[in-house]
Amino acid sequence: MAPDWDTLADKYAASSSVAIVSVDCTADSNDDLCQEYGVQGYPTLKYYKDGNSAGIDYQGGRSLDELESFVDETLNKKCIVGSAEDMLLETSNCSEKEFKYTEKMRAKTGDEIKAQIDRLDKMKNDKMKPELKSWLFQRLHILNSLHFEVNDEF
Secondary structure, three states, rough: HHHHHHHHHHHHOOOOOOOOOOOOOOOOHHHHHHOOOOOOOOOEEEOOOOOOOOOOOOOOOOOOHHHHHHHHHHHHOOOOOOOOOOOOOOOOOHHHHHHHHHHHHHOOHHHHHHHHHHHHHHHHOOOOOOHHHHHHHHHHHHHHHHHHHHHHHH
């Protein structure tokens, strides 16, 4: 599970809403921390959401795909791309970088957006710095939202 956990940590390393961390509860130096959070078996997975400081035991699947799906759907706060008319009003959770990218890509045709999606999809498993990997997934999310919007107009 450790390699998948490291991959997950790399993917979300630059995220402002997700932190993937690990604590070695077999090390004596972490006894107090592990006891405080009720860690009894290994690996124990916990997540913290909406100010919950005690942690919630993760009960889902342990494969990389299952962990990624959980993090993406439950913990990752994504840039929500509003419609073209509401662009200035509806960009919740969007950084300035995401906002500028959305403006740039909104000027593209549906075919150009689809070409960008295909290009970035091919790069998802490439090795790259965590910040670049995170930006790749942010762009894919924006592009998929825009592609849906463009196709929905017809």
